[in-house]
Amino acid sequence: MKGFKTVTWNFTEASHGKGAPDGVGGALKNLADRVVAYGTDIPNASALLENLAKHSSVRLFEVTEDNIAACGELVPPFLKSVPGTMKIHQVVATEPGNIRFREVSCFCSHSCDCFSPKEFVFTQRESEETIKVGTWVLVDYDGDLYPGTVTQIASGQYEVDTMSCAGDNRFYIPSIRFAGEKVWYYLDDIKEIIPEPLPTSSSARHFCVVSEIWAKYKKKVQ
Template identity: 40%
Template sequence: MLLCTPDCTPTFCALSPSMKHDPPAIWAQLEPVLQFLKENHARIQKLFFISDGPTMQYRGKKNFYLLSTIPFQMGFTAVNWSFLEAGHGKGPADGVGATMKRTADSQVARGTDIPTAKALYDTLLPLTKVKLLYVEGDQINRVSTLLPKELTTIKGTLSIHQVICTTPGTIHYRVLSCFCNREAICPCFHPSSTNIAPQVLPGTSEPTAPEDGSHSTSSSGCEGTLCPVDDVTKDLVGKWCVITYDDDPYPGIIEDIDEGALEDKVMHYIGRNRFFAATRGQDLVHSGQGRHLNPSTRKRHTEACPDQPKSVHSST
């Protein structure tokens, strides 16, 4: 992590025995960084985050909820989180992790045993100027308890590139980031808003998500058509999809999902509407820039992308 303030740019690296990479783990690691910011730069009230956009970590409803609550509990007044596009390359924050790995490798080569995360922390602490954070599993579990059982699912999450929060529980989001007005939410690129915190209806004790039309839709209503992949979940494994690569469509089956990335076994193109499945297959890993194809059970053929040279038809 790289923290940019008006007068310094300290770097941080979090170490934990937990293997979790979900939003509670992220915020358990961010909390000491924000506490450092409050203690050393008390005048800073607004937070700006820039990261990549894996849906299982940053670009998802759990992270949206936590960014709309935890910073405000710590005394901050606004949060702005922007997601870089896929293929953005490496940055200073990636260099921090690489430096820590290289330092650890060097110590192991000298005969140092590092069997645990705590041993790694103790080994690196005197060898680096990077501020090391040790996050226990209990800290992650504590943040997990802050998450409600039900949260609003925002339709089109994969296309969101900026989330802004100035009121706890309410987020504004848009497909492109804009920084023309840091004092308010500008109207550029038509931002939408939703209350991501669950609401408790009168006479009930169970929270319910706001009905603002932002819930994800079931694929059952899209039979025989292409439906955008808005919410990456394990339910997509085994489903047919069409991936666009270099502006050409490729049909395939979603085989696995890991941290928001979809792994598809796609077919090979050999001519217009001519695809074949190789013996070994061709695996393509992407961040969800695809469309779910739900072949019709009442027709022998389903056509997708008819206007493209490599049109796709599926047969049942």
């Protein structure tokens, strides 16, 4: 982790002093109030930066939407959320992808067991390296399961051309496709990569998902 052996972050209550950063922020807010009080309009972040830079020795930088988007792309998509996030007051990490957290901060040791710390590992079920265009997948659409093939991948989302349902684990390929029928799915909506559906014995037009896979996910969405 960039040469660091341990990383810790402590969340403090709202309106409580947080040290030097909080003091600098408060001073800049007061300065902005004075600038506005003397008749200067500050309609956006760029104007705020320009006016503060004229009256303060603090080095300021504007964070643009492009900067935020670029940082967002560095975060792996579809990471699971940490349970009880709103109650967490301390996070400690000693290795990538693994954190310890607790509701009460402790500073005696990063590996101590004070206040019952919990562990969380960030994992992903699948990735863009695994799901390719043409891959058969089983997707969840409003609580119903459909097999289909991935037709496009963009911005962490997957366009899937699904089969139509004819009954429990019975699907068919529509003879006519209308514009807009293909749906974009997030990775969390893709339950599993599956083999191509098999023809059923009762009808050459109908297909079914491998029974073991269908039974596993059908129970979860009911």
